[in-house]
Amino acid sequence: MRAYSEVTEGSRTPAARPASPRGDPDTGPVVAGRRPEPDMTEQPKSLRLMIKADTALPSRFDGGWWPRSAALATELPILIGALTPRLGMVRRIGYNPDTWGLLPRHIAVDGHAIRLEGFTGLDPYSLRITGMTSRVLFLLVVPPEADEHTGRTALAAACTQNGLSRHILAACGASTQH
Template sequence: MPSGPNTTPSASPATEARLRLTTAATGRFDGAWWPHARDLSAELPALLGAVTERLGRIDRVTYHLEEWPAPHRRLAFDEGVVRLEGFRSQAAGSLTVIGWNRKRLTLAVVPPETGRETAERVLADAASGRTPQPA
């Protein structure tokens, strides 16, 4: 696996990804994700592991630049490297995971500090195809 100053090794996820996906493309989001913390580099391995079956090999993840404090630019994952790209133009409260085959999932991101009841409502709304209301 490549390594360097902008690469973090992939660790075994200590916790399961709190993720709900739609069964069909029905709107702006393909589901919602509720990370445990605001450390994107630490949170992504569990998320990527959960979406790999749907997307295949993961190429990159895009996110709103101001919502995640200084993540690494690359993440070692599944015998490869996933590029992490922050954009100010990315919709706030969203994250997109893109596979090598260019399939993608755009997820509503529930802030980690959101209470369980509210977060579960947002996850359920996203899974049912309704546009999740902000947490």
Template sequence: MLTTARAAPSAPPLPLLRLRLAPRGVLPRRIDGVWWPHSRDLMAQLPQLLAALPIAWGDITGVTVNATAWSVAPGRMLVANQVVRLHKAAAPHAPDTVVLLSPGHGRWDLLVVPPDATEEAAVSLMAAALDDRAPDTHGGG
């Protein structure tokens, strides 16, 4: 016997994902991208983020966030039929980052722009975080 579920009422469309990834380069980077979530509700924001990541990053199985910056979330969640372990850590040195782990593929660090940031502030933070220019060095020369 085949059972089919009723179609769920259509949900309102998700807001656009605000994510900018660093260009691929030869040199390692401190920040691999910048994410500007719409809220601090990790359960609502994380699935859309993970769905938009490059295939080359593999299946993300671990996510570490600042414990004080995000809403309460369980220790793991199912995203696109993949179990993702959520780690909440005190991160006074990097309070606005999300660390993504993919076995066999690597680690990616995303700077998180506060959800309540103005568009002007967010655009400025994104540009500064992903600036590829070498830092100014003042010295003899």
């Protein structure tokens, strides 16, 4: 039995619209009474997140997240959406500005302001995410440029290993140099 579960972002489906004999600029004309399949070439990629099971042995991190870019403020809304069922509404996120640069003080997600707090003393490749009920998740952040094998290994290690983020990432083969 695994000590973690992988969380993925749900796939989006195009909004239903009434069929028109003239067609539609997104999907083209109606052929023989039926619409062609919608263009799904821009499907969102799955969220690369693993959260430790509640029954798992204690370790430093509650899980791992592997963003697709180093633009943390852009990546966070997707992560927050996935964590909301577990944490409730997210109130604040702590990050290390030496790793991620300075971010705006707040970001809006689904109409709610979330405070971003930069702490140079925070483990460099980690996020401290606090919900409205003061429940906290501490996530190891895998560098976005990690290859597939290294990234997956680091996500699993985040759920089972103790130690600083740079040590866990180095043991998995990930570079922590910017």
